[in-house]
Amino acid sequence: MFVSIGxxxxxxxxxxxxxxxxxxxxxxxxxxxxxNGVWTGEWVGLQNYRRLLDDPNFYTSLWNNLLWLVLYMLAVPIGLGIALFLNQTVTGIRIYKSLFFFPFVISQVVVGLIFTWAYNPEFGLVGEIWGWFFCEETTNIMGNPTTVCSVDPPNILGNPDVATYGIIAAGLWPQIAYCMILYLTGLNNVSPDQIEAGRLDGAKGWKMLRHVILPQLAPATFLAVVVTVIGALRSFDMIATMTQGGPFGSTNVLAYYMYDQAVGEGVGRYGYGSAIAVVLFAIMLVYISYFLWRMWQDEREAR
Structure with missing residues (x-):
């Protein structure tokens, strides 16, 4: 009865x-x-899907989704490395764990704003660091202090060639924290008997990690990969906050391009936006189906 409500x-x-x-x-x-509340749409059949095949912005969004998918996977090994580093019993380790976990509890919008400010070439962190190496303080002909740079600081979010990579780097910050938590939880369940047996057999360092620890972290790795892939495919918040798909549509992904076509530009192309949504749904359905099949296989083997 309670489940029926949900x-x-x-x-x-x-x-x-x-x-x-x-x-x-x-x-x-x-x-x-x-x-009178009557629907005013017009049936056009497969016209929206045929239009997708000729839409360069659709292919740009699809390519960016693939970039997100590939580069987002860096969160898994980096999260594992940080978890191994934090899995120690030293003074103050809880504070370090809290600091590393902090990005995950921040809203995606806040993370996007933080990195937008950091990427600003005039007053952001990137501009400041750039000034340490390529800029120097001088005085102009009026005797007033001024800053002269041999090379202008990069405008990361204003460059179509690198803007997507800048947004992905921002998204990786909280995703790494999440993967770290998954691995820390998994490390708490690692059998100390197997570690001791590995040490008696001469395993240490990389061999210990590869043959003893990583096999026991397989469930955590599987879950980390699943949530990372889903997060990459449904990326929206960062793009909406940092670039709104610009410059020149170069940072669009399918989720944001769908929103932009349906309501973002005010053009009301709901049919075309829905076609983009169906394509994204089909892509995610393939992966989610594989995920559910793996879960069913694991549960059947456990029985």
Whole structure:
């Protein structure tokens, strides 16, 4: 009875909109109804999907999603390395763990704003560090102090070639913290008997990590990879906060491009935005299906 209440909400706010998106993807609709509440869309069949095949912005968004997917996976080994470093019994280790975990509890919007300010070439951290190496204080002809740089500081978010990498770096900051927590939890469950047996057999360093510790961290690794992949595919907050898809649409991903086409620009291309949503849903469905299959296999073996 208690579960049924949650299932009703899940059906109304998740399942039903999924099917609505599928149906809207075959229409041309501005998202509005007439004064009588009658739907004003037009059935266009596969026209929105054919348009996707000729849309360079769609391919840019798809490529950026692949970049997110590949580079986001760096969070897994980096999180493991930090977890191994923090898995010690030394004075003040809890403070260090809290500091490393801190980025994960910050809102994605706040993280985006922090990195936007840091990337600013005029007053941001990047500009300040750049000034240490390429700028010097001088005086102008009027005798007033001024700063002269041999090379101008980079405008990371204003450069179409590197803006996406800058946003991914910002997203990695909290994602690494999350993977670190998963591995710290896994390390608490590592069998000390197996570690002791490995030491008696002469295993230490890399051999101990590879043959004794990592096999016991397989569940944590699997979960870290799953949440990292899903986070990369559904990336939205960072782009909306830092660049809004710019410059020139170079940082768009499928989730943000879908939003931008449907309501972001005010153009009301709900049908086209729904087609983009269906493509993203299909991509995630393949991975989530594999994830569920792996979970079912593990549970069956456990029985």
């Amino acid at each position: 299932l009703v909400f899940f059906a109304v706010y998740v399942i039903l909109p999924i099917f609505q998106s599928f149906s809207y993807s075959f229409t041309r609709w501005d998202g509005l109804r007439d004064i």
